[in-house]
Amino acid sequence: MRLRRSIKAKLQPKKQKARSKGVSQWNIAWRRFKKNKAALAGALIIGFVMFLAAFDALIAPYPPNSLPGFLTGEARVPPSMKYLFGTDFVGHDVFSQVVYGARSALYVGFGAAGIAMSLAILVGLVSGYYGGLVDNILMRITEIFLVFPFLLILLVFLKVITAVAPSGVGGLSMVTIMIGLFSWAPNARIIRGEVLRVKESEFIDASKALGASKRRIIFRHIFPNVLHIVIVLTTLMIATAILVEAAVSFLGFGDPAAITWGQQLQKANEAVKEAWWEGVFPGLFITLLVLGFNLLGNGLRDALDPRLRE
């Protein structure tokens, strides 16, 4: 894709503007995606949260972790004009904390998905392409990861690491890395299956017959043909990672210093009856963002599926 654009830019004389353009599968996918209202709504939600994360200091009325309600005695006051989402039991402004939480959610989502998908792509491609013994070994390792009770092992690891490692090693980054390291297995299996399908195509034999090296075949011919699956899996992985982080924090295994929606939920759980606003708003944002990524993922799947060509 890059090659085409750069060549085109250099070589196309200006007069040829009206020529019929090549329509790549990406163009087709984009056209189909634009028509999908739900997917666009998903993209909009994600865009909104990204906006919050980017300008959090400007949007939030109070600095992070500040206690505007503490000195004035306004702890656990319901939503008002002064405190849009109310305050919690020590006097945090819930709205400000929710806004600051957006960055953590995206950080965990993209970070963990990045780690998990890199591993999944690597394992999937190598395992699917080489087959035989390599495949056997990699798939057995994958299965070991699949049969782990995911959340349980995650909690144990986090606990052990925070206990063993010197202070400062834990934190949100550690949670992110751990989620990434423990959730690549199912994706690797899906990518491997797709590679197995693509590998048998005649154009792979053709590039072999034209002198392409193995690395070239894997990365230049097979990878672009499984990319649509990878994109969809990535969006869904982001959603999962955000949910898992919320769960971990809610259970008290996250980073207490970080402002995350999960942490807020945990603090709110003791006062569900008296102060619903403490839990509802962070929860709402978790739901919204996860829904957004799921809608986007589903939309992308429909748009990128090569079987559904208009």
Next chain:
Amino acid sequence: MKSKQILKIENLRTYFDTWAGKVKAVDGVSLEVREGETLGLVGESGSGKSVTALSILGIVPRPGKIIDGKIEYKEENLLEKTESDMQKVRGKEISYIFQDPATSLNPVFSIAEQLTEVIRCHQNVTKKEALEKAIELLRLVEIPDPEIKIWNFPHQLSGGMKQRIAVARALSCQPSLLLADEPTTNLDVTIQAQILQLMKSLKRKLRMSMILITHDMGVVAGVADRITVLYAGAVCETANTKTVFYKPKHPYTKALLTAVPSLALRREKLAVIPGTIPNLIEPPTGCKFHPRCEYAKAICAKKTPRLEEIEPGHYVACIRASEIKIESPLGAKTDE
């Protein structure tokens, strides 16, 4: 007609090690291709035509393995070359055209990318030069508006057009030998004729040699200079095209010719060769064709025939070749 040979295969054996046993897909094939000629490789499905061609390039799919033999290309044994040396041969010296143009082009890349990739893989040229070369190639395979068509993607082109692109891609580095594996089987008849015509003229223009693999006797008749007939992984007969068609010496060749639908020999029902191609895990003893052969005698099941030159340039693998008299179903045409 005594030009130098460019490719010589001797006693090639390629076996597939499956759970059911060793499938002897190619079992002692010997053939040669001379410079500038087209060799037609003919046989039923499963006779080892494609595996022979894949063996030449060393890309037999697993679990296939070349067990024995010699593949001499320009006086070098390809089987002794390392994988990285072979990568330089593939596409540059020897090229391959696949049967189905719909699947032999990568769907996610434009034509420009597919062609320039091969060019830049084997030649030291800039992107711009490669692109100019690619456009030149499209012109060579007679694609209209090459400057525009080159930005198209495979799914925007018709089957015939795609096969032209595949031909262009195979020719992009001016190979000396082109292996065409049933290049026209998946095209309709008029396009088939066009592509064959194109390949014929390109072969002459670029001074290539070609191996044309097909099961269609009509196709080889029009294009090939010589024909090698394969049956169950072994050569039955090799001769120039006219001899094969009008003076075949092997019963299998005759049977193949009888099965060709022809307007000249309109019969009530199309003749078929009785039986099917034998099980290649345990092929029949002796001559592999004897269970289906109308001339078979007891000796055929015992003695394995060797490929012998019965006339200059005419090789036959049949024990009874000199005893039996075979008349070509197309009539005996003497030299004009």
